[in-house]
Amino acid sequence: MPILVMKFGGTSVATLDRIKRAAKRVGVEVAKGYDVIVIVSAMAGETNKLVGFVGETSPLYDAREYDAIVSSGENVTAGLMALTLQEMDVPARSWQGWQVPVSTNSAHSAARIEEIPTDNISSKFAEGMRVAVVAGFQGVSPEGRITTLGRGGSDTTAVAFAAAFGAERCDIYTDVDGVYTTDPRVSNKARKLEKIAFEEMLELASLGAKVLQTRSVELAMRYNVKLRVLSSFEEQSDEAGTLVCDEEEVMENRPVSGIAYSRDEAKMTLVSVADRPGIAASIFGPLAEAGVNVDMIIQNIAEEGRTDMTFSCPIDQVKRAEKALSEAKARGEINYHDLVADTEVAKVSAVGIGMRSQSGVAAKMFQTLRDEGINIKVIATSEIKISVLIDRKYMELAVQALHDAFELEKA
Amino acid sequence: MPILVMKFGGTSVATLDRIKRAAKRVGVEVAKGYDVIVIVSAMAGETNKLVGFVGETSPLYDAREYDAIVSSGENVTAGLMALTLQEMDVPARSWQGWQVPVSTNSAHSAARIEEIPTDNISSKFAEGMRVAVVAGFQGVSPEGRITTLGRGGSDTTAVAFAAAFGAERCDIYTDVDGVYTTDPRVSNKARKLEKIAFEEMLELASLGAKVLQTRSVELAMRYNVKLRVLSSFEEQSDEAGTLVCDEEEVMENRPVSGIAYSRDEAKMTLVSVADRPGIAASIFGPLAEAGVNVDMIIQNIAEEGRTDMTFSCPIDQVKRAEKALSEAKARGEINYHDLVADTEVAKVSAVGIGMRSQSGVAAKMFQTLRDEGINIKVIATSEIKISVLIDRKYMELAVQALHDAFELEKA
Numbered sequence: 001m002p003i004l005v006m007k008f009g010g011t012s013v014a015t016l017d018r019i020k021r022a023a024k025r026v027g028v029e030v031a032k033g034y035d036v037i038v039i040v041s042a043m044a045g046e047t048n049k050l051v052g053f054v055g056e057t058s059p060l061y062d063a064r065e066y067d068a069i070v071s072s073g074e075n076v077t078a079g080l081m082a083l084t085l086q087e088m089d090v091p092a093r094s095w096q097g098w099q100v101p102v103s104t105n106s107a108h109s110a111a112r113i114e115e116i117p118t119d120n121i122s123s124k125f126a127e128g129m130r131v132a133v134v135a136g137f138q139g140v141s142p143e144g145r146i147t148t149l150g151r152g153g154s155d156t157t158a159v160a161f162a163a164a165f166g167a168e169r170c171d172i173y174t175d176v177d178g179v180y181t182t183d184p185r186v187s188n189k190a191r192k193l194e195k196i197a198f199e200e201m202l203e204l205a206s207l208g209a210k211v212l213q214t215r216s217v218e219l220a221m222r223y224n225v226k227l228r229v230l231s232s233f234e235e236q237s238d239e240a241g242t243l244v245c246d247e248e249e250v251m252e253n254r255p256v257s258g259i260a261y262s263r264d265e266a267k268m269t270l271v272s273v274a275d276r277p278g279i280a281a282s283i284f285g286p287l288a289e290a291g292v293n294v295d296m297i298i299q300n301i302a303e304e305g306r307t308d309m310t311f312s313c314p315i316d317q318v319k320r321a322e323k324a325l326s327e328a329k330a331r332g333e334i335n336y337h338d339l340v341a342d343t344e345v346a347k348v349s350a351v352g353i354g355m356r357s358q359s360g361v362a363a364k365m366f367q368t369l370r371d372e373g374i375n376i377k378v379i380a381t382s383e384i385k386i387s388v389l390i391d392r393k394y395m396e397l398a399v400q401a402l403h404d405a406f407e408l409e410k411a
Numbered sequence: 412m413p414i415l416v417m418k419f420g421g422t423s424v425a426t427l428d429r430i431k432r433a434a435k436r437v438g439v440e441v442a443k444g445y446d447v448i449v450i451v452s453a454m455a456g457e458t459n460k461l462v463g464f465v466g467e468t469s470p471l472y473d474a475r476e477y478d479a480i481v482s483s484g485e486n487v488t489a490g491l492m493a494l495t496l497q498e499m500d501v502p503a504r505s506w507q508g509w510q511v512p513v514s515t516n517s518a519h520s521a522a523r524i525e526e527i528p529t530d531n532i533s534s535k536f537a538e539g540m541r542v543a544v545v546a547g548f549q550g551v552s553p554e555g556r557i558t559t560l561g562r563g564g565s566d567t568t569a570v571a572f573a574a575a576f577g578a579e580r581c582d583i584y585t586d587v588d589g590v591y592t593t594d595p596r597v598s599n600k601a602r603k604l605e606k607i608a609f610e611e612m613l614e615l616a617s618l619g620a621k622v623l624q625t626r627s628v629e630l631a632m633r634y635n636v637k638l639r640v641l642s643s644f645e646e647q648s649d650e651a652g653t654l655v656c657d658e659e660e661v662m663e664n665r666p667v668s669g670i671a672y673s674r675d676e677a678k679m680t681l682v683s684v685a686d687r688p689g690i691a692a693s694i695f696g697p698l699a700e701a702g703v704n705v706d707m708i709i710q711n712i713a714e715e716g717r718t719d720m721t722f723s724c725p726i727d728q729v730k731r732a733e734k735a736l737s738e739a740k741a742r743g744e745i746n747y748h749d750l751v752a753d754t755e756v757a758k759v760s761a762v763g764i765g766m767r768s769q770s771g772v773a774a775k776m777f778q779t780l781r782d783e784g785i786n787i788k789v790i791a792t793s794e795i796k797i798s799v800l801i802d803r804k805y806m807e808l809a810v811q812a813l814h815d816a817f818e819l820e821k822a
Contacts (some may be wrong), residue, residue, distance in 0.1 A: 058494040068505055069490035079480035083469040094479055383764040
């Protein structure tokens with residue numbers, strides 16, 4: 001029988017009633033003839049409670065114990081989902097990560113899945129079981145200890161199972177009903193996309209549109225897993241939600257698919273840096289070592305042997321960046337007159353695979369912002385994305401204006 | 412280094428503060444030079460919460476899923492205890508049942524431990540680890556599924572580890588400070604026992620003095636594990652609590668060690684049963700099949716081919732017993748005029764290994780009850796126990812009178 005993977009996030013299994021509702025959705029797919037692998041998160045709030053316990057007990061905790069503790073919430077949901085399905089007369093049983101086993105590396109709290117053997121679950125399907133309920137987010141290390149895959153890791157569990165079992169599709173049930181052209185809270189013209197390419201979804205995810213864990217999208221792209229995002233709180237048809245798929249399957253041929261934004265950005269400028277070959281390495285080496293995630297970088301044209309160097313990073317890493325740079329200055333590795341941090345900025349990005357083949361997208365974006373009187377502080381581009389850093393107070397305005405300019409409200 | 416097993420029950424690990432307190436007790440033993448195996452229960456309330464979830468989801472639940480769900484609370488405590496010890500600079504790590512592995516049979520929810528390999532934990536002790544924290548109550552079946560050992564099962568986990576590792580002692584930390592001559596809530600003359608024999612503890616446990624799981628005492632007796640019951644809420648010396656040990660080590664030479672009672676008893680009488688060979692089997696066969704735990708049995712002298720048959724059973728099994736007997740009557744297997752249930756009774760028992768060698772204990776017990784005007788309805792005796800069924804309203808009086816008569820308040 002064809003296999004379907006269905007993943008239910010924390011809000012979708014927050015109560016016994018919601019678990020029942022999710023189980024009914026699973027029952028619909030079973031009735032269609034699918035053998036279903038259900039991946040569950042912990043009941044909403046449980047993981048946070050456990051993370052809180054760990055933080056209170058041990059601020060610099062042993063990640064192996066952290067993983068053993070926080071993975072327990074998923075085990076509870078998996079068992080309850082299996083029981084709920086059994087009550088509906090659907091043959092089902094639960095698996096914890098180590099029982100499959102979901103083999104990962106030893107990078108506790110951010111482990112990567114290395115192998116998912118299918119024989120164990122497949123033989124149960126062959127015996128007549130119709131649903132395998134698997135605790136998401138967790139695996140087991142080569143040392144036999146429990147690992148977790150990082151926040152949102154159940155998405156990755158789901159995609160990895162879909163890849164391993166050659167599933168027809170991987171449905172991610174969540175509290176939103178799909179991927180939108182932009183955040184509906186910022187623009188009421190936001191439109192739900194029927195389809196979106198993996199590459200676009202990756203850019204949107206990493207830009208803060210937190211529908212899917214980034215790694216799950218990478219994995220889906222690599223193994224060409226059809227990924228569907230849909231709401232567990234609405235009646236669903238086969239065409240519901242948004243399908244994240246190969247670029248060839250996305251029919252819309254427009255340059256921009258969505259406008260993303262991020263408020264958690266800071267702009268930092270090293271004023272009057274002594275310019276010499278290798279200066280960039282001297283600046284960004286120490287930042288990388290300090291764990292600062294540098295995003296956009298610009299260097300002004302050098303004048304009389306000195307230049308300004310500007311970069312952006314997450315706002316909560318500003319202190320760490322300042323420390324790393326002042327220490328590098330003290331060691332004589334770099335020389336600058338001043339370090340200026342601007343924490344009142346936001347990043348707005350236009351994303352679309354259509355950009356590759358259509359020109360004039362950047363020009364249109366800059367013109368739209370100019371027409372609204374919004375000053376651009378930093379620009380960065382990739383093949384399918386143009387990002388600008390602007391004053392944070394203009395963020396909503398910029399998103400709305402760009403959404404209009406690229407006519408994203410039109411299907 | 413010598414090994415000590417320390418078990419902390421649910422109330423002893425109910426909050427992060429109490430876990431810290433328990434960890435400090437562990438630290439004291441580590442400082443003395445012990446390698447310690449800590450067995451933990453779930454934080455008080457957690458297991459009940461999970462059991463509630465299961466009951467609400469599926470009244471006739473799959474015990475394999477039940478076990479997978481309710482075992483998760485212990486995993487959380489094990490990790491938190493390990494982290495707390497690490498914070499105190501005590502090298503520690505947690506083990507879940509399947510990681511040891513604690514091998515059990517497949518009797519889900521009431522599994523029996525079959526093997527505990529020591530190599531895994533011992534090699535960590537050899538590397539310098541000082542505390543192995545093990546999630547109690549759970550194991551893994553030959554099929555690789557999680558099992559649980561029944562309510563109070565963490566006691567059994569603790570004793571099994573003490574036996575497997577040849578521990579010097581197994582300390583059970585709980586919310587009482589030892590085993591008493593009777594329930595202090597019933598008699599203010601109740602005295603804490605310094606030592607009690609395994610056999611006596613077994614009788615007391617099965618009589619409802621719920622300090623230790625019965626199976627843990629059986630196991631301790633079989634492997635001669637020194638078992639100590641003590642409070643986790645008081646400062647403790649090496650002589651604190653009550654030592655449950657081999658009968659030879661119990662110095663006190665008195666006939667009765669304690670007075671136990673149970674309120675949850677019912678007396679059932681089959682009036683005027685047709686007496687013939689095999690009639691007892693015809694009555695108690697169907698009761699056993701119906702899962703009725705018959706405790707005491709008496710048969711009156713037969714007159715003119717008919718007799719009365721009386722037995723006691725737990726009060727919540729009366730309906731089941733009535734059904735089983737009336738069905739047996741309908742099938743013509745037994746014949747009686749009436750079935751009378753008396754649910755206003757209580758069982759009071761005197762327990763002591765000294766009874767074996769001292770006569771007159773039963774006589775003294777019956778005389779004491781007669782002097783108080785208490786009528787005895789049923790009597791049952793074993794080598795080290797005399798039990799009587801009386802009107803429930805006299806229970807406290809009977810316990811107090813017997814406690815006085817056998818001078819149990821005197822050390």
